[in-house]
Amino acid sequence: MDSDLYQILGLSRAATPADIKKAYRALARKYHPDANPGDVKAEKKFKEVAQAYEILSDQRQRQQYDQFGTIGGAQQRGFQGAGGISDLFEAFFGGGNPFGGRNFRQTGPPAGRDVEVVVSVSLEEVVLGGETTFEIDVSVACNKCEATGSSGKKEAATCRTCEGQGIVQEVRQSLLGQMMSTVECPDCKGYGSVIIDPCGECSGLGIELKAKRFTVGIPVGITTGVTQRLSGMGHVGARGGGHGDIHVRYQVTEHERFERAGDDLHDELWIPMTQAALGASLEYETIDSVEELQIPAGTKTGERFRFRGRGVPRLQRRGRGDLIVTVIVDTPIDLSKTEKELLRNFAKERDKAAIDKKSKNRKRR
C-alpha cells in the first residue's frame, strides 16, 4: 500500500481514536460494496479504508506505523480473505450487516432477510414504558429436512462448477485489459452444493414459514419513526443460512389531551371565569400523576403554568421534559335567571367603580 493511512481516512496524525472511528464509519458506509454494486473503484477504496482502520485503531500497530511507516506482516496480509472485513464488521456493528439483509460474505448460504414490523404505542406507554406483543410469519429451519433441503434419500452434491466454493472467477474485458472478479456461482447460487432430491415439505429451500409471537420492552421516550433492532430474530436463510433481524418501527398515536413537542407536553385547561377572577387551587391530572395547580386571582386566557419534569422521558438520557398548561377562561353561555341578575349587579358595581376611577383621573389632571 503506497498511500498514507491517515490520508486514506482524511485525517491528520493528531487524530484521536474517536476521530478514526468516526471517519472509518462514514467512509465504510460510502464505499461499501452493497451500496456500490459492481463498482470496482469503490470496492478497492473500501478495502483500503478498512485496512487503514484496522491498523490505526490498534494502539500498538498505530505506534509502529507512526514510527516506521509500515506494519510487519499486516500490509502483506491485507484484506484478501473475506474474514478480515466481515470480522471487522462483526466487531464494529455488533454482528450482521448494517447495509441490508444479506450478510457480507463470500461463501456459504446467505442469511435470511430482515423483517420490519410497525408497532403503535400510546403516549402513556412512551412515558411509562411497557411491553408490546406482535405476531409475524418468519422463516424457520424446515422441520422435516432440518434445513438441508434434501429429502434424506440422497444428500446434496458438491457443485461441480465451483467445486463447493459457491463463488467463481469471472474474466471480463475492459479498457485496461482482462479483469478478474469473483462472483456468486451461477449453478448453485452460492450454496456450494446442489440439491438432487428436494425435501417434499420445503421444495429444497430448507425453510418453512411459521407464525411467531414476540414480546418486546417499549423504550421510554421514543418518537414516531424510532426503530429498535432485534438482532438475529428475523427470517432464517435458506439451507442453513443465518438469521436476519427484526426492525421494530414505532408509531406513537395521538393523545386526546396532550400534545407533544419534543420532550414537552402541552395541555389546554378551561377554567370558569369566576376561578380566573378569584383564583383557585385545583387538582390537575398530568399524564402519570395528580398535581396541585394554583390559579392566581386575575388569571387571563393564554397564561401558562409549567410542571417541571412531568413531560416525556428523554430517549436514552436522564430526565424528563416539562408539561405546560395553557389556561383558557371559559365564558358561560347557559346563564340562569339568578346568575344573570347577579352578573348585572356585578356589572353595575364595576361601572360605578369605573366612573369613580375616571372622575378621579379627571380631577388629577
Ligand SMILES: [Zn+2]
Ligand atoms: Zn425441508
Ligand SMILES: [Zn+2]
Ligand atoms: Zn457452485
